[in-house]
Amino acid sequence: xNDDITEAIDWQGNPVDCSSCVHSDMLATGRCxxxxxxxxxxxxxxxxxxxxxxxxxxxxxxxxxxxxxxxIASKHAAVFLLLPLLDDPEETVRWNxxxxxPKKHILKLRNxxxxxxxxxxxxxxxxxxxxxxxxxxxxxxxxxxxRRLQPELLEWMLHDEEAEVRRVVAQRLxxxxxxxxxxxxxxxxxxxxVRRLGSDKLGEMRRDPDWRIRHEVAGRIALDQLGELVxxxxxxxxxxxxxxxxxxxxRRKEGPL
Numbered sequence: 001x002n003d004d005i006t007e008a009i010d011w012q013g014n015p016v017d018c019s020s021c022v023h024s025d026m027l028a029t030g031r032c033x034x035x036x037x038x039x040x041x042x043x044x045x046x047x048x049x050x051x052x053x054x055x056x057x058x059x060x061x062x063x064x065x066x067x068x069x070x071x072i073a074s075k076h077a078a079v080f081l082l083l084p085l086l087d088d089p090e091e092t093v094r095w096n097x098x099x100x101x102p103k104k105h106i107l108k109l110r111n112x113x114x115x116x117x118x119x120x121x122x123x124x125x126x127x128x129x130x131x132x133x134x135x136x137x138x139x140x141x142x143x144x145x146x147r148r149l150q151p152e153l154l155e156w157m158l159h160d161e162e163a164e165v166r167r168v169v170a171q172r173l174x175x176x177x178x179x180x181x182x183x184x185x186x187x188x189x190x191x192x193x194v195r196r197l198g199s200d201k202l203g204e205m206r207r208d209p210d211w212r213i214r215h216e217v218a219g220r221i222a223l224d225q226l227g228e229l230v231x232x233x234x235x236x237x238x239x240x241x242x243x244x245x246x247x248x249x250x251r252r253k254e255g256p257l
Contacts, residue, residue, distance in 0.1 A: 008035040011042040011066035026054075039069060047072050071096045091117045099124060119144050127153060143168060155180070167192055179204065187212065211237055218244065 008016035018024050018034055026032045035041070037049040039061065051058050051072055058076035061069050067090035074085055074096040083105060085097035091114035098106040098121065107129065109121045115138045122133065122144040133145050139162040146157055146168040155177060157169045163186035170181050170192035179201065181193050187210040194205050194216045202221040208214055211234035218229045218240040229241035 006035070006043060008038065008041055008043075008046075010040045011068070013042075016041055023057075042066070042068065044068050044072065051076050067093055074100070095120050103129065115141060122148055126150075131156070139165060146172070163189060170196075191216065215240055 010016050023032055031054055037053055038046045039050045047068055055076040058073040059078055061073035062077050064070050071092040082097040082101055085093050088094050095117050098109055110133050112118050118141045127150050130145050130149055134156055136142050142165050146165050151172050151174050154169050154173050160166050166189045170189050178193050184190050190213050194213050199220050202217045203225050206217045214237045218237050226241050226245055232238045
């Protein structure tokens, strides 16, 4: 969409008036442009374009009453001016300031009241700094932590209350910890586990109550461990087990080439 065709309105709902703007002299030099690059326009793209053209002016606007101006100005303003913006009432401003500040200054945003800020903060932190967020009340924050935390530290999340979080944990957990989740109450989690297990460990999952897991086992377990899977209550599991058994028997009869 071409934003130049959108009406030029300021953040208070009034038509933009270049003649009353403190930067009106910049029109002649091409450093701003009506309905295209304008700091008093309420349209974010135009504000962003203004500061891309005039980054040196950003320091003047980090306390502007319109949050879009503060948020976009914070992307260009001097870093030493950004600390107060971590307490800004608008989450967009807090986040834009946080991503430019040293880690030690943004740790308090781990408890930000807005979930989107906390989700984004996860992307800026690592390992020990993420530990306080393991108990975040929002499952998606914890999901983001599970995706970022070093695999060796994921044992802290083995029993997360949200199955989707545990499923991500199961995808990334070190191999030697996999069987610790073999009894997870959620079949989707156990399915992730069984897909990663080596054939020597699959026997421990062959009596799982979920047919999808038994089917995965039947497709990869050693032939001499198929056992009751050839008589499984689920048709697909039986077919897979019987087909592998028959194939193994055929190869045995044929012998080596």
